[in-house]
Amino acid sequence: MAATAALFIALAPSVQAVWPMPSEYHDGKIGVEIKRSGFMIKSNVTSSSVLNAAIERYQYLIEHEFFDSPYNFNEGALKTSGYIYSLQVDVQSAQDVLDLETDESYILEVPIEGKAALSAKTPFGAVRGLETFSQLIMANSGRKTIKNAPIRIVDAPKFTHRGILLDTSRNFYHVDSILRTLDAMSYNKLNVLHWHVVDAFSWPIESKVHPELTEKGTYSMDMRYSYQDVKKIINYAKNRAIRIMPEFNMPANTFVIGEAHPEIMSCLNKQPNWDKYAVEPPSGQLNIADPRAVSFAFDIITEYSRLFIDLGFHIGGNSINMDCWKEDPVIELYVRDHPGESVESLAVGWFMQMVGKLADMGKIPFLYEEPVLNFNYTSKNTTIMQAWVGEDSVGKLVDKGYRVIASPWNRYRLDCGHGSWLSNFEGSSWCDPYKGWQQIYSYDPLANITEPEKRKLVLGGEVALFSAQSDETTIDRYLWPRASAFAEIMWSGNFDPIMNATRDAAKVAPRLTDQRFRMVARGIMAEPLQPLWCIRYPEACAHPTAAS
Amino acid sequence: MAATAALFIALAPSVQAVWPMPSEYHDGKIGVEIKRSGFMIKSNVTSSSVLNAAIERYQYLIEHEFFDSPYNFNEGALKTSGYIYSLQVDVQSAQDVLDLETDESYILEVPIEGKAALSAKTPFGAVRGLETFSQLIMANSGRKTIKNAPIRIVDAPKFTHRGILLDTSRNFYHVDSILRTLDAMSYNKLNVLHWHVVDAFSWPIESKVHPELTEKGTYSMDMRYSYQDVKKIINYAKNRAIRIMPEFNMPANTFVIGEAHPEIMSCLNKQPNWDKYAVEPPSGQLNIADPRAVSFAFDIITEYSRLFIDLGFHIGGNSINMDCWKEDPVIELYVRDHPGESVESLAVGWFMQMVGKLADMGKIPFLYEEPVLNFNYTSKNTTIMQAWVGEDSVGKLVDKGYRVIASPWNRYRLDCGHGSWLSNFEGSSWCDPYKGWQQIYSYDPLANITEPEKRKLVLGGEVALFSAQSDETTIDRYLWPRASAFAEIMWSGNFDPIMNATRDAAKVAPRLTDQRFRMVARGIMAEPLQPLWCIRYPEACAHPTAAS
The missing domain is CATH 3.30.379.10 (Chitobiase/beta-hexosaminidase domain 2-like)
Structure with a gap:
């Protein structure tokens, strides 16, 4: 009974409610x-x-x-x-x-x-x-x-790259939602918005070089970013110490390019058996054997390298389906006619050309892990790799000498666990379940990387919101306060120097709830983590048999 | 290629975008x-x-x-x-x-x-x-x-009870959020707000008879419903053809009563091993052997039967933990001193008294299924039972002659799949995964009930939002448009008389998306179901191997 009674004394937080926790803190x-x-x-x-x-x-x-x-x-x-x-x-x-x-x-x-x-x-x-x-x-x-x-x-921050990936292609977000997200990022000391501008579904950004992309590829006139919109976002972000790093994902996930240019595509919207050619509909990859596809990709890189002034430029490279290319007659013919070439070597060549183009434009290329881990592509060492498939990809990439952004989907993908978006499928999403803040907070991107020189190669991480089931009605709740949990890991980590141990989640939860309420008061519709009861009696909201 | 090309013709909906689908529809x-x-x-x-x-x-x-x-x-x-x-x-x-x-x-x-x-x-x-x-x-x-x-x-509606259960105890919703929810219900022809007013966590409603409940049990002065608030909500609902059915859940899930009256409670907030006494913290059940607890419950029924003018009055009865009572010294003594009595018989006696009291007040009692299915309690036949544990509970209850509200958690619980709210637990919620609209839409509450007289006993159903991880920042997204999918099942069912088959989900999804966008335009922040791309190419967003 004594233990029970003690729980009824409201516990004062041991430090001020600053989130993320500063690296060094003294008070009176x-x-x-x-x-x-x-x-x-x-x-x-x-x-x-x-x-x-x-x-x-x-x-x-x-x-x-x-x-x-x-x-x-x-x-x-x-x-x-x-x-x-x-x-x-x-x-x-x-x-x-x-x-x-x-x-x-x-x-x-x-x-x-x-x-x-x-x-x-x-x-x-x-x-x-x-x-x-x-x-x-x-x-x-x-x-x-x-x-x-x-x-x-x-x-001072523990990691230099503390980002959110936002997909604006599956569904659209108006500029206001992005600005509000930048506000929220600044409340959590995050510093990179990885803007996953385009994907298979829509092309929501103005192109002066290929206006047909926007014309055919936006959902509506009201759902596109003008150059002026982009400049406004970049400036707004900079004032909050946030970089806008664009991603133009190629060569996979590009169905929407095929709306305007079917002639440079492979496996364009195969139906109904799209699952042989893509992880989700609509299928479609740029035809890597077609010089027009390379030239088109160069146009994209050139145009948007100028618009997005950040040094970092992400060119995707994930979720490539080899069957898509192997069954393409143009590629089949090309490989037959070029001894020594294969679909794999074509893919490697593609990335070499793109990274080269980015270097010409004075950019630092970012790529997802697949070209290096799946195709034995050896990137120029300026490339920064994004590990997203598994937690162990981080270690594999630093072992190869790359600088790495950690964003393993099983920890950092914020859109998971929301059922399937396929009309007739009653199962779960492939990345089920929902990633609770606890799983985000307990993940250390440096886990199992011991050598100091290799640890330095881990620049930080990104939580990701892919938007099949999100748009501006839901963005705040998908991101916050889980991205806040991530932000503390990125800023100062989950290690409590006074306790000389990883922080007790029962003490973290009410601090995070505090931050959540502050964000709500500032207009960010962050979701609640627990019954409000738990901020009064935090120790009483722990699982008795879970690891402490 | 012909099949692929055909998908690019935007498909017109086969009927007007009225949601839920009317039972009989002719157009020109x-x-x-x-x-x-x-x-x-x-x-x-x-x-x-x-x-x-x-x-x-x-x-x-x-x-x-x-x-x-x-x-x-x-x-x-x-x-x-x-x-x-x-x-x-x-x-x-x-x-x-x-x-x-x-x-x-x-x-x-x-x-x-x-x-x-x-x-x-x-x-x-x-x-x-x-x-x-x-x-x-x-x-x-x-x-x-x-x-x-x-x-x-x-x-005309297929079912007469088409409800949403909203829990306002785990987290609080201001009146505006409830009124907005009533608006949204009227857009979907739902007609019952089952207001789960109180639960273990907080007592957010004014009591004139026991003001100490509100004083000790609300989260803050700003988080309580006055009599005037309740009357406003009832009137607003009535104007939208919606009944407000209150629930005062007893005897389990009542920790908050113990904040004011620990003397009438068993197993009050056992820590840290609450899991022996409750499905979630904080534990606590009214002491069914204590006449003061019965008298207290009568007070609650009397007071709120008058405030809530609806004929229906729900007195809970779910999630009872027998260990909580078996280890209570007062109950142990009572059972020892009263031959023939047991904890089970005390529980049955409790419900008999409560249902009797409600009859005295001129109310129709509603109960969760457990008293009938777990304790062999034979309710007066005026009682309406809410089946929530399994889909087969519906059949079991109508077999016993009860009128039933179907709300199986595996189909209709809208808060599931959001991770654990326990601070230190990285696992999923017990009711994982998230219930997608597809699972809601494909469930027929009359499944496996063949006799016409028994089918008539199924009055309808309720989707439920328990609020451990929801409050007014998230209510719209949790409820809509999944409650719309439910609403069509309740109003006219998922059977297409023209096709003489259950409706094809690939055709339902864009209609539901339409309804979702209309709700958003009316100020209800309903979540998106799919990439907007799918409303253009609905057939292309189906899973090739899922059942059609």
Whole structure:
């Protein structure tokens, strides 16, 4: 009975509700209040438009947000001993250069009275620190307060690539939904939107070189991104320290290209037995033996390399079906007429040409794992590989010397477990079940990689939302707060240095719930994880026989 | 190749996009236009407040809605031959009595010009017909048009109880979310909101008799329903021909009562080994040997029987754990001191008393199946049983002569497949996987019940949303459009009389997608079922090896 009774004492979180957990965190015991009128964020430079925009954004947010954690439902007035009047932001460099190496570190200090201080090497580090500062503030008895001052946070991300993959081809998302997603990413210190722009289903983006793609390939006039839309998204993202990395997935998953150019396609929409040619309908792959297909792909790379200014450019390479090509008469003939060539060698040649083209355009190529792990393609060593098939692909790729983005579907694919989208199929989705936040949080992309040099090759990871059963009505709930769980793994990991152990999920859950409620208050429709009861009695919502 | 090419012709739906499919539908070949200015809905009576409210609502909706089906994305201007100037609604009775026997039939006729006509026996039938009329109208080239006039629809529901169970205890829904859900129900001709008001986690409703329940048992001051809220919800529902049937689940799933009254509870929040005493934490059941518990339950029934004016009153009875009671010292002693009594007989006695009390209050009791199927409880024959454990429970209960509501969890539980809500458990939910619309649509509650007299005992069904992982941010997505799939089964079934076969899912999916888009246009954030591509090429989104 003593154990039971103890559970009824609401447990205070052991640290402030900052999500993701900073890498180094020191706090005190004194409550402080944010001065309501006149609280100002100031900076040492005015020439960084990223920093200026961030200060304006957080000045507004701090003035208008009045968030209280559900943790504190029965808490009285916090005793405060002084006011914080301002936050001074100092950056070492005012240069707004966001790339794969950008420094995002910062140091934040909140005293027990007076001026808080944030220092960073870059404006992007300051963006991260401003977010942390905003999360320290809780509404309490009509005031805005910070618990447990003085606070000193020394913070930097564990991984440099912390991304979300968003598929806008299976179903469409209007620009507003993408901007809102970028907001949510900044609340979780994620820094890459891997924009899976096109896929087999639709071509939702303007093309000036091949306008016929958009004409034939968008779902409706209202469902396409103009150049202006893309530029707006890139700029909005940059102000939040987020890179937009586009993907134009080739040569598989390209049925939609065949709507305009059936002449360069193999196995175009084979029906009803599409399953011999593709993992899902509609089937169709660019005809890799046709020089017109190569030339077309070069056009795509050239056009969109210019529009998307990020250094990274993803050209897909996943889910290739060899039967599709083996049964294509053009390819059959080509292989017969070219001794030494095979469908496999053609595929390898395809990727060599594409990666070469990207190098010419000054881009860093990104590829899914298959060309390297299935076709013995040896990429130029600038290529960054995305491991998505299995957790062990990460290790296989770093063993071959590649830099790797970890996104194993069994942990990081957020659209799974939603039944089949095929009209007449009552079974589950191939990637069943739903990936709970617990499975995401307990996965360490560095697992089983011991050599320090190899560990450095793991740049980070991506959670993925493929959109067969998602569109703008559901995006928030598919992504959040599970992408928040991922974000903490990417930012600081799941290891508790004080406990010298992996964090106890029963303590993580209410912190994550806090973050979820803050996101909801900021307009992100993140889904609930548990009955709200569990934030009162977190230890009581654990499974007795599950691994702790 | 011929088969493939044929798929590229967008397939017109075989009937208008009315959902659920009416039971009898005749149409012609002529397009008509709704007169934009001056279109009026008139009625033969003015004394029904339900009818008046419905006419006002649909007059507004028809004026303001400008919905076009994604089916018609590339369709040109519809040729129309005349205008519809008005809709004349005639009801036989103006009495607003909504109960378990209310007639919802209607006949709707749309001519090729002039006045459309809707006739119904009751105002509630008129509500159904108005919804149908609104769905016939599609935006086309800046006009509002109806295809395929003349139309004659003779319609009535197959089942009288077509419900959604909504749990407001695990997580809270503000009144607005419930009203929006009632709107969505009316768009799908559902007629019962089974309001699972309380459960183990929170007590979100005002009690005038036991205010301590709300005081100790709500999540926050902002998360409770006042008497006024409840009355508002009941009235709003009635205007949409929907009954609000409350459930006060006892004697299990009642931990929250123990927050105020631990003295009448058994096995209250056993930790950490709650799994011996309950299917999920927190454990706790009313102590059935304690007269104070019986008296408390009578108070609850009395108070809420008056507030909720519906004839139906659900008193739960599911998920009882016998160990909880067997190990309770009060119950142990009682059984020892009362020869012939057992924990089972106490449980049977409990339900006898509760059902008796409800009869005294003039209510029709509803119970989950367990008291009858697990405890050999023989209910008074007025009781309506809810079969939720297995599909075969429906047959077992009608064999015993009970009227039954079918809600087998493996078909109708909409919250499943979302991972575990327990903090530290990486496994799936017990009711995994997610129930796709296909599984819902293919289930016939009358399956394997052949005798006509027994088939009549199946009153209908309920899909259920238990809210461990849902709240108002997710309700629309969990319910819709899967509850729409259910609604068609309840309203007219999945049998196509023209094809003389169960409907082909490849033809149902785009119709359901249409209904989903209409709901989204009306503000219900229903989730997408498929890539939008599938509404263009429905036959191409079928699984080749699945049963057709």
